[in-house]
Amino acid sequence: MILIGELSLWVALLMATWSATVSFAGGRMGRADLAASGERANYATFAFVVLSSIGLWSALLSSDFSLRYVASYTSANLPAVYKFAAFWGGQQGSMLFWCLILSFYSAIALYANRRRNRELMPYVTGTLAIVQVFFLATTAFGANPYARLDWIPPDGTGLNPQLQNPGMATHPPMLYLGYVATAIPFAFAIAALISRRLDAEWLGAVRRWSLVSWLFLTVGITLGMWWAYVELGWGGYWAWDPVENASLLPWLTGTAFLHSIMIQEKRGMLRKWNVTLVVTTFLLSILGTFITRSGVIESVHSFAQSPVGSWFASFLVVAIAATAYLVTTRLKDLEARAELESMVSREAAFLYNNVVLVGIAFSVLWGTLFPIISEAVRGSKITVGPPFFNTVNIPLGLLLLALTGIGPLIAWRRASVANLKRQFASPVAGGLLLGAAFFALGMRDPYALVSYTLAGFVATTITQEFVKGVGARRRMHSESVPLAFVRLIARNRRRYGGYIVHLGVVVLFAAFAGLAFKKEYDLALAPGGSFTAVDPYNRTWTFTSQGVSRYEELNRQVTAVVLEAKQGSRPPTLIKSEKRQHVDSRGMPTFEPSTEVGILESLRQDVYLVLHGVSGEETAEVRISFNPLVWWVWYGGLIMAIGGLIVMWPQATRQGASRAEGGYVVALQPTRTEREPAEAGV
Amino acid sequence: MPTRREFMFALGAGAGLVVGRRVDAQQGAGIPGATMSGDGYVPVRRPPKPGATSKLTDLERDALERRISCPCPCTLDIFTCRTSMPCGFSPRMHADVVSLVNGGYTADEILAAFEQGYGEKVLMAPRAEGFNWVGWLAPFAAVGGGAVVVAALIRRWGRRAAEHRATSPVPIEASDDELARLEAAVRGEDR
Numbered sequence: 019m020i021l022i023g024e025l026s027l028w029v030a031l032l033m034a035t036w037s038a039t040v041s042f043a044g045g046r047m048g049r050a051d052l053a054a055s056g057e058r059a060n061y062a063t064f065a066f067v068v069l070s071s072i073g074l075w076s077a078l079l080s081s082d083f084s085l086r087y088v089a090s091y092t093s094a095n096l097p098a099v100y101k102f103a104a105f106w107g108g109q110q111g112s113m114l115f116w117c118l119i120l121s122f123y124s125a126i127a128l129y130a131n132r133r134r135n136r137e138l139m140p141y142v143t144g145t146l147a148i149v150q151v152f153f154l155a156t157t158a159f160g161a162n163p164y165a166r167l168d169w170i171p172p173d174g175t176g177l178n179p180q181l182q183n184p185g186m187a188t189h190p191p192m193l194y195l196g197y198v199a200t201a202i203p204f205a206f207a208i209a210a211l212i213s214r215r216l217d218a219e220w221l222g223a224v225r226r227w228s229l230v231s232w233l234f235l236t237v238g239i240t241l242g243m244w245w246a247y248v249e250l251g252w253g254g255y256w257a258w259d260p261v262e263n264a265s266l267l268p269w270l271t272g273t274a275f276l277h278s279i280m281i282q283e284k285r286g287m288l289r290k291w292n293v294t295l296v297v298t299t300f301l302l303s304i305l306g307t308f309i310t311r312s313g314v315i316e317s318v319h320s321f322a323q324s325p326v327g328s329w330f331a332s333f334l335v336v337a338i339a340a341t342a343y344l345v346t347t348r349l350k351d352l353e354a355r356a357e358l359e360s361m362v363s364r365e366a367a368f369l370y371n372n373v374v375l376v377g378i379a380f381s382v383l384w385g386t387l388f389p390i391i392s393e394a395v396r397g398s399k400i401t402v403g404p405p406f407f408n409t410v411n412i413p414l415g416l417l418l419l420a421l422t423g424i425g426p427l428i429a430w431r432r433a434s435v436a437n438l439k440r441q442f443a444s445p446v447a448g449g450l451l452l453g454a455a456f457f458a459l460g461m462r463d464p465y466a467l468v469s470y471t472l473a474g475f476v477a478t479t480i481t482q483e484f485v486k487g488v489g490a491r492r493r494m495h496s497e498s499v500p501l502a503f504v505r506l507i508a509r510n511r512r513r514y515g516g517y518i519v520h521l522g523v524v525v526l527f528a529a530f531a532g533l534a535f536k537k538e539y540d541l542a543l544a545p546g547g548s549f550t551a552v553d554p555y556n557r558t559w560t561f562t563s564q565g566v567s568r569y570e571e572l573n574r575q576v577t578a579v580v581l582e583a584k585q586g587s588r589p590p591t592l593i594k595s596e597k598r599q600h601v602d603s604r605g606m607p608t609f610e611p612s613t614e615v616g617i618l619e620s621l622r623q624d625v626y627l628v629l630h631g632v633s634g635e636e637t638a639e640v641r642i643s644f645n646p647l648v649w650w651v652w653y654g655g656l657i658m659a660i661g662g663l664i665v666m667w668p669q670a671t672r673q674g675a676s677r678a679e680g681g682y683v684v685a686l687q688p689t690r691t692e693r694e695p696a697e698a699g700v
Numbered sequence: 701m702p703t704r705r706e707f708m709f710a711l712g713a714g715a716g717l718v719v720g721r722r723v724d725a726q727q728g729a730g731i732p733g734a735t736m737s738g739d740g741y742v743p744v745r746r747p748p749k750p751g752a753t754s755k756l757t758d759l760e761r762d763a764l765e766r767r768i769s770c771p772c773p774c775t776l777d778i779f780t781c782r783t784s785m786p787c788g789f790s791p792r793m794h795a796d797v798v799s800l801v802n803g804g805y806t807a808d809e810i811l812a813a814f815e816q817g818y819g820e821k822v823l824m825a826p827r828a829e830g831f832n833w834v835g836w837l838a839p840f841a842a843v844g845g846g847a848v849v850v851a852a853l854i855r856r857w858g859r860r861a862a863e864h865r866a867t868s869p870v871p872i873e874a875s876d877d878e879l880a881r882l883e884a885a886v887r888g889e890d891r
Binding site: 250251252253254257259260287355357358359360361366369370372373374376377380381384385388391392395396398399400401402403404405406409410411414429434437538540610613628630641 | 758759762766767769775776777780783784787819820821822823824825826830831832835836838839840842843846847850851853854855857858860861864880883
């Protein structure tokens with residue numbers, strides 16, 4: 019199977035090369051037979067990448083240590099689920115995994131468009147095939163997971179303990195699914211630029227793929243935060259690490275695109291901007307991968323420094339040059355008659371939202387790269403860590419939160435003063451009331467106060483929109499409230515799904531602000547010893563040590579402390595934190611000891627226990643943290659994902675309902691020069 | 701619109717600039733300071749001040765440690781590193797911080813001492829001075845500049861819309877009030 023897998027990798031590379039060549043030739047020469055051959059070769063690429071992946075999975079699961087990759091990232095006693103997940107645990111395997119997702123997405127995109135967008139498809143196929151050629155060539159020549167060892171070791175090194183977490187099975191695949199999905203809109207944009215077919219056709223085809231990318235990135239980033247929180251033991255979920263930043267960048271520009279695309283759909287404007295955003299989102303995905311894999315920037319996530327970095331740098335330079343050439347030589351084709359009646363309009367709010375989103379993306383990229391820039395300019399090294407990112411991004415984030423509430427309240431085209439008063443009255447009151455309530459309760463942190471005031475404003479905005487919508491349906495169709503609510507969303511998924519995403523954003527910001535009130539205690543507890551602590555809600559907790567225990571479990575030696583936590587009249591609960599020393603099948607230590615935190619979860623706060631070490635025989639040195647509202651971070655991510663799914667879900671075509679959201683705009687603009695279907699290809 | 705020749709020229713010039721200025725990876729670079737131990741740890745010690753008492757609470761000391769970068773590959777601050785994935789550096793650096801705090805040094809003095817030992821890289825964020833201002837201000841300048849550009853564009857598009865309305869061959873024969881009512885009605889129906 020290993021031989022078949024290795025051979026399949028090379029055949030896939032040949033297939034992708036053929037696909038790229040004949041697809042572009044077919045498009046250029048107008049030869050449908052060549053274009054069809056290119057598409058078939060692309061399907062074949064997918065089939066061979068699947069075979070190659072099966073080969074690696076089979077080697078991992080059967081612990082074939084003749085492969086360097088298997089010996090480096092697994093051991094005989096590694097649980098099967100982590101052997102499976104080790105596929106993407108190292109440089110070489112994750113490259114093949116990227117190829118697998120890319121070829122899978124490509125096959126889906128080609129199949130979905132087998133009867134649509136036929137003028138674009140040869141170039142779409144060709145562009146996707148070029149990206150595949152790059153990834154397959156990098157895998158085959160620079161990071162081959164089938165590289166053999168000169169001798170077969172009795173056991174492998176094992177998987178890093180911090181990767182032995184359920185997050186390993188879910189977070190990387192989700193992020194990869196998000197990153198790689200940006201390639202499809204990129205391919206359509208390149209195809210539209212090459213063929214100069216820059217009307218609404220390509221845009222309709224890419225919207226759903228952009229949503230797929232956005233959705234997976236949202237889920238992936240949230241899972242990454244959860245993983246960091248439960249695994250690393252520092253009580254936080256976002257450290258502004260370069261690799262975390264790399265995942266945020268395409269999410270930010272992708273979010274900007276999903277907003278600005280609405281202006282092009284409704285008004286035919288922002289063609290250059292939207293092409294730029296689509297291309298930038300893909301290039302940022304590649305840049306993120308370069309950052310992760312090159313070792314140019316230090317990161318806790320980084321793979322070892324390897325030649326793959328120079329492959330990515332080269333590809334990035336070529337891709338930037340090619341797209342810059344295409345965009346600059348097609349500027350005239352991207353011209354649109356732009357008109358905007360007022361600075362106080364939904365369109366203008368979207369534009370400002372784009373400025374802030376792209377501004378945050380810039381600040382994150384800038385902060386990530388500034389150590390390199392500083393070193394190049396001044397010759398001295400600096401660190402750009404959380405203090406910088408928080409100082410810069412918290413104000414921008416709050417501005418974005420404000421715009422999240424302002425946008426939906428302003429009418430398209432032009433808002434009258436009366437309209438603004440009517441729309442803003444309740445949300446502003448809601449926000450101020452919440453802010454005043456928190457102030458009265460003693461909250462003095464300025465960022466937290468602003469955050470909760472804005473959260474109240476946006477939440478009231480969303481509620482107002484739903485109340486109005488449900489009320490209108492009830493009046494018109496005599497529906498019950500639940501039925502009207504469900505149908506309101508079902509009949510206008512983009513709009514109300516979007517509001518649900520906004521609700522998720524509100525929940526996230528409220529949860530982020532909660533961490534400002536975190537409380538921590540360092541203590542040493544002998545068996546039977548107690549400690550009293552006060553949480554952020556001024557409630558008293560008593561922690562009593564139940565002693566330290568040492569035992570062996572699966573592939574590790576464990577030292578654990580158990581504390582009994584008691585608050586008020588509630589029954590006591592036990593929390594356990596562990597120090598784990600992972601060992602190979604011969605009982606030899608494989609990695610530095612790792613920490614397994616104990617978490618007592620609730621919606622209000624987490625009680626977070628970390629065992630630092632054991633002094634003497636049984637005195638446990640621990641840190642107890644009260645982390646307010648952390649679970650709302652995961653719920654915020656979940657709500658955003660649900661909203662994204664609703665937006666993405668295909669809308670059944672109803673007679674006369676194709677412009678449900680913007681119907682009145684058409685009625686007020688009979689002389690429009692360009693009309694683009696809002697739901698084209700969606 | 702640039703020609704292909706102009707574009708290729710610009711591309712070549714850009715590539716030349718990139719190749720001409722090689723940027724080294726950060727990894728593997730040494731830490732300035734002659735007192736560095738073999739593994740890169742630099743003891744940061746000062747004699748206690750006369751009649752020294754700690755000027756920082758434990759929480760303030762933790763906050764200070766969050767401003768000091770750990771030299772291990774974790775890229776975290778020493779507080780986060782020593783409490784989550786302790787390496788060979790952060791516990792020793794923590795001991796140095798505790799010693800300085802007990803020696804009566806202020807947070808700024810302790811930061812300066814670490815900077816002297818390890819260089820500016822030991823600070824989790826660059827000091828707001830000199831070229832670092834570019835780093836601190838560029839994001840705000842970008843957002844501010846973007847907002848100004850967008851505002852200018854909206855004004856231009858607004859003028860264009862006004863001209864278009866003035867020359868529109870199919871004027872909408874309705875008063876503002878009628879249009880507002882129409883819009884409200886359609887909005888209601890829309891929901």
